[in-house]
Amino acid sequence: MNDSENLFEQTLERATMKPPVSQKATSKIVDEISSHKGIVRLFHLIRESPHLAKLLFLHPLDLFGKEGRYQAPYLYYGQISTDTQKDSNISRALKLLRIDREATSSLALATRLKKMGIDEERQETIGSDIIDAVIYILVMIFKVSPTLRELVESENFSYPLMKSTIKNYANLIDEEELEQAMESIFSEESADPEFIDLIERLILSVVPLITGKSLEFIEMGRTSQSQITLAYHQIAISFVDDLLTKTSISFEEYGEIVKQLYMFGLIKNRNTIFWCEKCMEDRISYNERHGHISPSKMSERTCPDCGESESFSAVFEVDLALLDAIFSRDHLLGVFVGWILKKEGIDAEINTHVDDREVDFLTDTALIECKTFRVGGREETPRQNLEQVLVQMQKQVAALEEDERTMENVMLVCNQPDIRKELSNIAGKAKSFYDEYCPEVFSYEEIDEMVESLR
Secondary structure (H helix, E strand, C coil): CCHHHHHHHHHHHHHHCCCCCCCCCHHHHHHHHCCCHHHHHHHHHHCCCHHHHHHHCCCHHHHCEECCEECCCEEEEEECCCCCCCCCHHHHHHHHCCCCHHHHHHHCHHHHHHHCCCCHHHHHHHHHHHHHHHHHHHHHHHHCCHHHHHHHHCCCCCHHHHHHHCCCHHHCCCHHHHHHHHHHHHCCCCCCHHHHHHHHHHHHHHHHHHHCCHHHHHHHHHHHHHHHHHHHHHHHHHHHHHHHHHHCCCHHHHHHHHHHHHHCCCEEEEEEEEECCCHHHCCCCEEEECCCCCHHHHHHCECCCCCCECEEEEEEEECHHHHHHHCCCCHHHHHHHHHHHHHCCCCCEEEEEECCEEEEEECCCEEEEEECCCCCCCCCCHHHHHHHHHHHHHHHHHHHHHCCCCCCEEEEEECCCCHHHHHHHCCHHHHHHHHHHCCEEEEHHHHHHHHHHCC
8 A cells, every 4th residue: 555545644643533633733733823913812802701711712623523533624514494394404414415306317227328419229238247347246255255255144233333443454455465456356367258248338328428428427427426526515504503402502693603703714615515405406506606605695595586585505624733733732721821921921840740740831930731522522521521620630740749849729610601610510539639739620600700819
């Protein structure tokens, strides 16, 4: 496998499994954003806007993921114009792939062959040959992969079983075995003569016709692209709905956040579509815009055919400096705390180590730990999250005391506004540490209060 294939697989893994982590140190990110006008304006506004803080201080898996899986670092904004929806957005996305019978039929193999100029008498034969060729090659590949054979033959086959079995696609099929399989399929010496005849028939029948029918293929591509584009945007809207549910932020509040980020130059509009729900009942029809279009203009459009309000969906690319902060080891909350300490003239060591234990922020008098908890996670409860970080802080304090450094203040800052109520429920080592050292617990809404106590 060459380097480009390795790079592709690594990129695909990052895009589908887990969020990336910025390679920059938090201290470097804090220094860089101090001169970034857009982020500085954003940070000033965060101190005044609880909804903005609640959204941006989410864990990356909550901000850019769904159901515990990282998706992509894009921000979505969209709304269906109708008040009631019979189907979920995911269901609607799937239906959009077959909403128009004429469009759907144009994707069928027989119709593709017809558009290529192949008459009806030969369509069935050529179509059958194509299917035969594909199945033959797939079977030959399965034959050289014991992993695939065992998986297919399993009585308990399921998607989770497939994922657990096929952990590394690169090692799924031995390259030498695959090369031998391909050679046995197509080489003149070892290939099945009937299969070679089939391939030759297809080439002689299809290729000359393709060269003279490029416009028809372009049209088929447009049709399929329309369906895929609409389905993608329907899923994007479902992502927005999921995000609002997790954060209890209203759509209006979310819309204001998107507009502010756009105004500060921290997001760029890459793709926007508008469509009419009423007119879409009969045929696929939408207007697509690329590039600059303000979020404030998106909910004002009406359908040129029927005059109804149009639905819309937009994809925004996030500023790279802001992404660095969000994907830093301390996430945006930690970067924000570092920025405030620097702005207020409070000297602090960032991500320093004491006896091999990392401390997020260490001043002359205080240990400050920043934690970004999952709000959509199913693994730990808020109480368990709090207990874990308090036990961690106990070890940090012990390491500092061994180093003969006594802290007047032990502080925890986290992204959950109601975390203090969990203090009455903690137990074990976490409770012992809390009773002895009385660490102060602050939510993101109380960071100014924390800073004031450090003066």
